[in-house]
Amino acid sequence: MDHFARLGLPAALDLDAAALDRAYFSLQRQWHPDRFVSKPPEDRARASAEAASVNEAYRTLKDPLSRAFYMAGLAGVDLPGDGKTIDDPDLLMEAMEAREALHDAATPEAVDRLAAQAREDVQEALAGLGSLFLANDRAALRKALLRLRYLDKFAEEARARRMNLDRSNA
Amino acid sequence: MTLLEIHEPGETPLPHAGEGSLAVGIDLGTTNSVVAIARDGKPAALHDETGRALVPSVVAYPEAGGVLVGDEARAFTAREPRNVVASIKRLMGRGAGDLHAVAGVLPYEVEPGTGETDMVKLRIGGRARSPVEISAEILKALRTRAEAALEKLVERAVITVPAYFDDAARTATRDAARVAGLEVLRLVNEPTAAALAYGLDKGSEGLYAVYDLGGGTFDFSLLRLEKGVFQVLATGGDTALGGDDFDRAIAERLLAERKRDGLADEVDETAVKSALALARHMKEQLSDRDQTSGRLEIAGTPSFHALTRAEFDAMVEASVARTVEISRNVLADAGMVATEIEGVVLVGGSTRVPLVRAKVAGMIGKPPLTDIDPDEVVALGAALQAEALTGGGDTLLLDVTPLSLGLETMGGIVEKIVPRNTPIPAQLAQDFTTYEDGQGAMAIHVVQGEREMVADCRSLARFELSGIPPMTAGAARIRVSFAVDADGLLTVSAEERTTGVAQRVEVKPSYGLSHEDMADMLYDSMDNAEADMNLRLLTEARVEARRGLLALDAALAKDGGLLSAEERAAIDAARTRLEAAMEGESRDEINAAAEALETLSKPFAERRMDRGIREALSGMSMGDLESRVGD
Numbered sequence: 001m002d003h004f005a006r007l008g009l010p011a012a013l014d015l016d017a018a019a020l021d022r023a024y025f026s027l028q029r030q031w032h033p034d035r036f037v038s039k040p041p042e043d044r045a046r047a048s049a050e051a052a053s054v055n056e057a058y059r060t061l062k063d064p065l066s067r068a069f070y071m072a073g074l075a076g077v078d079l080p081g082d083g084k085t086i087d088d089p090d091l092l093m094e095a096m097e098a099r100e101a102l103h104d105a106a107t108p109e110a111v112d113r114l115a116a117q118a119r120e121d122v123q124e125a126l127a128g129l130g131s132l133f134l135a136n137d138r139a140a141l142r143k144a145l146l147r148l149r150y151l152d153k154f155a156e157e158a159r160a161r162r163m164n165l166d167r168s169n170a
Numbered sequence: 171m172t173l174l175e176i177h178e179p180g181e182t183p184l185p186h187a188g189e190g191s192l193a194v195g196i197d198l199g200t201t202n203s204v205v206a207i208a209r210d211g212k213p214a215a216l217h218d219e220t221g222r223a224l225v226p227s228v229v230a231y232p233e234a235g236g237v238l239v240g241d242e243a244r245a246f247t248a249r250e251p252r253n254v255v256a257s258i259k260r261l262m263g264r265g266a267g268d269l270h271a272v273a274g275v276l277p278y279e280v281e282p283g284t285g286e287t288d289m290v291k292l293r294i295g296g297r298a299r300s301p302v303e304i305s306a307e308i309l310k311a312l313r314t315r316a317e318a319a320l321e322k323l324v325e326r327a328v329i330t331v332p333a334y335f336d337d338a339a340r341t342a343t344r345d346a347a348r349v350a351g352l353e354v355l356r357l358v359n360e361p362t363a364a365a366l367a368y369g370l371d372k373g374s375e376g377l378y379a380v381y382d383l384g385g386g387t388f389d390f391s392l393l394r395l396e397k398g399v400f401q402v403l404a405t406g407g408d409t410a411l412g413g414d415d416f417d418r419a420i421a422e423r424l425l426a427e428r429k430r431d432g433l434a435d436e437v438d439e440t441a442v443k444s445a446l447a448l449a450r451h452m453k454e455q456l457s458d459r460d461q462t463s464g465r466l467e468i469a470g471t472p473s474f475h476a477l478t479r480a481e482f483d484a485m486v487e488a489s490v491a492r493t494v495e496i497s498r499n500v501l502a503d504a505g506m507v508a509t510e511i512e513g514v515v516l517v518g519g520s521t522r523v524p525l526v527r528a529k530v531a532g533m534i535g536k537p538p539l540t541d542i543d544p545d546e547v548v549a550l551g552a553a554l555q556a557e558a559l560t561g562g563g564d565t566l567l568l569d570v571t572p573l574s575l576g577l578e579t580m581g582g583i584v585e586k587i588v589p590r591n592t593p594i595p596a597q598l599a600q601d602f603t604t605y606e607d608g609q610g611a612m613a614i615h616v617v618q619g620e621r622e623m624v625a626d627c628r629s630l631a632r633f634e635l636s637g638i639p640p641m642t643a644g645a646a647r648i649r650v651s652f653a654v655d656a657d658g659l660l661t662v663s664a665e666e667r668t669t670g671v672a673q674r675v676e677v678k679p680s681y682g683l684s685h686e687d688m689a690d691m692l693y694d695s696m697d698n699a700e701a702d703m704n705l706r707l708l709t710e711a712r713v714e715a716r717r718g719l720l721a722l723d724a725a726l727a728k729d730g731g732l733l734s735a736e737e738r739a740a741i742d743a744a745r746t747r748l749e750a751a752m753e754g755e756s757r758d759e760i761n762a763a764a765e766a767l768e769t770l771s772k773p774f775a776e777r778r779m780d781r782g783i784r785e786a787l788s789g790m791s792m793g794d795l796e797s798r799v800g801d
Contacts, residue, residue: 025399029566033595033656037355037559048655052597059593159502163495 002074003057013071013130015061024058065122065152068129072145077138079145091147098154108165115158122151193326193355193560194316195363195552198308198343200259200412201385201519203227204549205312207320208557213367213550216319223546225315227385229307230254231295239311247447251440253295257414258308260386261301262346263338264290289342302346309350321713326353328556330548332387333359333572334407336618337630337660344657355559357657360384361391362402362569363551364517367542369395376512377403381530381538382548383493384518386412390497392504392511401568404504404591406496411489413453413520419485420449420477424466428473441468448475456482457522483525490529497533503591514538519545569594571654575630578615580605582624587652590620594658599651601667603644611636612648616662635664711760712752718764719748722771725778732777744770 004011007023029035031050036043061067072079080087098114105111125148132141195213197204202224206215215223222241230243231253238246247254291298309329316324329352331343340357347354358366361380368378375396382389389407393400424445428435435441448464455462456479463476501508514530516538521527530538542550558565570593576586579602588598604612612635619627638646647667654660722745730738748763 025401025566028568032566032568034356034559034567048595048653049597051656052595052653055593055596056598163499 003060003070006053006057007061009061011071011074013064013068013133015067017062020058020061024054027054064126065148068126068148069145071133072141075133075136075138075141077141077145079142088143088146091143091150094147095150095154099157102154102158102161105161108162111158111162111165115155115162118151118155118158122148122155125151192316192320192322192324193328193556194312194324195549195554195556196309196312196327196329197360197363197546197549197552198259198305198312198329198331198346199227199384199518199548200257200387200414201227202545203308203312204546205316206546206549206553207316208550208553211554211557213553213557215546215549216316218315223549225308225312226256227259227308228254228256229258229304231299233295237307239307247443251443254443255292255294255304257386258292258301258304260410260414261290261292262305263336263340263342264301265338289338302342302349305343305346306349309347309352313350313352317709321709321716323709323713325351326355326556326560328356328358328363328552328559329354330358330360330363330552331658332382332384332407332409333361333389333391333402333405334387334409335658336409336573336628337575337658338628339409340658344659354657355556357659358552358555358567359389359391359402359405359569359572359658360517360548361389361405361515362393362400362567363549363555364515364547365391365393365395365400366551366554366565366567367547368515368539368551369400377506377510379497379511379514379534380517381493381497381514381521382407382517383520383526384412385414385520386410388412388493388496390493390500392500392506398564399566399568402570403506404500405570405572406500406503406590407572408492408496411492413518413523415489416453416482416486416520416523417446417449420452420482421445423477423485424448424473424475427475428466428468431473433468433471433473435468435471444468452477453482453523457524479524486523486525490523490525493526494529494533508534515542515547516540516544517547569656569658571596571658573618574620575616575618575652575654575660576627577602577650578617578624584617584619584622584624584627587650588654592654594654595656596654597651599649602648602650604638604641604646604648605643607643608640609643609646610638610640612638612664614650614662614664616652616660630660631662633662633664635666638666639669641668708755708757708760711757711764715748715752715760715764718768719745722767725774729774729778729781732781733774737774741767741770741774 002011007020007027009015009020009023028051031047031054033044033048033051036047039047059066060070069079098118102111102114105114125144129141129144132144192207194216195206195208197206204215204223204225206213206223208214217223218225225240226244228240228243228247230238230246230250232238232246233250233253243254244256289300289302291300292304293299294304313324313327327347329343329347331340335343343357344354361382364380364382365378369375376394378393378395380389380391380393382391387407387409388411389405391405392403394403395401421442425435425437425441445466445468448466452462452464452475456477459479461476461478463474466473466475498508511534513536514534516527516530521530521538521540521544527538554565555567570591571588572590574586574590575588576584577600579585585600587600588596592598602612614633614635615624615629616631617624617627618630621627635648638648645668648664649667650662650664652660652662722741726733726741733741744763744767748760748767751759751763754760
């Protein structure tokens with residue numbers, strides 16, 4: 001059973017967050033181990049396994065980026081594992097320039113601007129995924145998703161840099 | 171004692187009679203512990219005779235034998251400081267490799283465990299004792315208090331742990347409960363329990379944060395509360411940061427001032443403990459005053475010290491700033507900003523420090539919530555969860571893993587399998603392969619922590635998956651599965667999948683107790699078994715007597731008219747004697763007084779029985795009776 005089916009939701013890129021929460025809470029009400037404290041061990045084990053599957057489905061689908069990767073996997077897009085080197089020259093160039101800009105950003109405001117830009121790029125790229133899924137263009141999907149993964153990492157790095165700047169200014 | 175009881179149908183005078191043992195909530199704190207019970211969704215902390223809910227988490231092992239816990243143990247510090255242990259929670263699940271984290275913090279002789287994954291022990295009262303054993307004494311004292319207050323047996327509990335407690339410390343806490351004879355229904359994270367107390371009591375909804383600065387640990391958690399669901403979004407903290415650090419900062423200043431004034435102290439355990447006691451007092455005074463002073467006496471030489479709020483603030487500022495930094499990181503983890511928070515719940519005695527309140531208010535832009543006593547709020551939440559787990563409440567508590575779990579891969583790099591803030595229970599797996607032709611075995615090293623290198627994370631367990639059939643490098647598919655249960659405890663298993671020969675090894679991370687340690691400890695607790703047993707029998711006798719008295723009172727209220735004035739006076743006198751015996755410590759006296767009362771009230775019970783039968787028969791014709799007899 002895929003994660004969408006487990007939660008009883010349509011396999012959609014633009015999942016309704018409130019509907020996802022509702023489905024998740026309702027299944028956890030049914031399966032959470034707290035409901036099985038005084039039940040026999042085999043029932044407890046079953047509940048624990050079910051609750052874990054529901055948790056995994058929820059965690060995967062909750063974040064739009066991880067949801068997109070999961071859907072790409074279902075669509076047969078071949079994605080390299082996390083942390084592998086970038087094999088797209090355009091992306092490589094973009095990444096190098098952005099890293100340099102982050103390295104040079106000396107004030108919290110400058111870092112914030114870069115982080116905001118990265119978040120905007122993520123939103124834009126996510127919005128563009130829908131048509132690629134529709135067209136089932138695997139090569140383009142792969143390229144777009146790898147860029148998304150990079151942008152997400154960059155936002156994370158910007159955050160770390162911001163924390164360091166805050167600390168040294170404190 | 172059994173009094174004959176006659177009840178109206180559906181009207182049982184003792185709603186709890188015949189019910190099993192009760193489940194309590196326990197906050198096993200670094201500095202203080204609290205036990206609480208919830209009934210019908212209303213939690214209450216259990217107090218001692220003097221009305222105090224807090225039990226200092228202090229254990230004393232007097233030379234003369236026996237064990238003291240709480241205020242008595244703390245008071246004993248003056249007599250045999252070497253035989254008194256405080257803040258033992260800091261050592262729960264800690265191994266030799268962690269000693270740097272607590273070095274200089276605890277004025278005890280610490281013995282590292284023998285292996286990498288052995289817990290440290292303390293040499294105290296002439297013997298090496300593990301943190302589990304010492305914590306179990308605190309749990310036993312809490313259990314005794316609960317049984318005395320509730321007059322019922324207490325065998326099950328929800329125990330709280332800092333969200334940031336790692337697997338080893340959680341396992342150690344469970345072990346301590348077992349030694350204390352308590353079945354742990356669930357380990358609940360302290361901030362989650364605090365939110366439970368607020369959410370259920372106050373009906374709060376929205377995004378809430380819990381800022382928990384205890385004696386030895388700091389936790390910051392973000393939760394979403396809605397319609398009975400408590401969803402932890404993210405959590406973070408530091409297991410070596412707390413109010414004890416504030417005390418230590420003051421104590422160091424006191425000792426330095428003595429040195430400056432030319433007092434040649436030998437700074438031994440006694441000196442440190444005296445300085446810490448005054449430091450704690452001064453810290454508490456500064457919560458609502460701008461300055462304080464006190465007298466410190468070491469080896470017969472007194473000295474006088476003053477401290478202002480401003481000086482104290484300067485001393486603890488760095489620690490408080492660190493808590494704010496951790497809080498901001500947790501917010502960032504959840505993708506939230508501080509202004510989205512509806513309210514911050516303060517937990518832990520150290521949140522009474524004005525600087526802490528000011529910094530928290532500054533961070534979220536509104537004053538923190540303090541309407542539930544920060545010392546009791548965690549235990550109250552645990553009690554609510556204990557009631558929900560035993561009574562089937564509708565509350566749903568969805569918690570997360572506080573720390574990432576992973577495996578060591580080539581070059582000492584950590585491959586994270588379960589990232590932090592993953593909802594639990596969780597089951598996640600990852601496939602690995604061999605790196606040499608014909609490799610027959612694979613070493614599996616389980617670690618916990620956020621750092622990239624194994625050396626910077628905590629080692630939880632090592633095992634070897636052997637019997638891998640000969641294959642070329644990279645052909646084997648070894649699936650390593652991590653399962654984290656609802657208590658946050660981890661089980662790891664591994665199997666080779668290509669050959670169909672399922673090799674399976676299950677590992678429970680160590681740092682808990684070996685079976686031998688556990689056996690030793692249970693054996694040791696047998697030494698105290700007689701005392702425990704006597705206490706239990708005494709409690710049972712009181713419970714039985716109370717039950718009899720309630721039944722008698724109900725009968726007297728209804729049918730008191732069946733007794734003559736002399737009979738009534740005799741019963742009342744016997745009743746008073748029983749109540750006096752119940753106040754005492756003698757089980758035999760209670761039983762004797764109960765029996766005397768029972769004998770005296772026997773004719774009364776018989777008369778009530780007769781009357782009950784007459785009433786049942788009244789209004790029936792002979793024909794009715796005959797037809798009934800004929801049935």
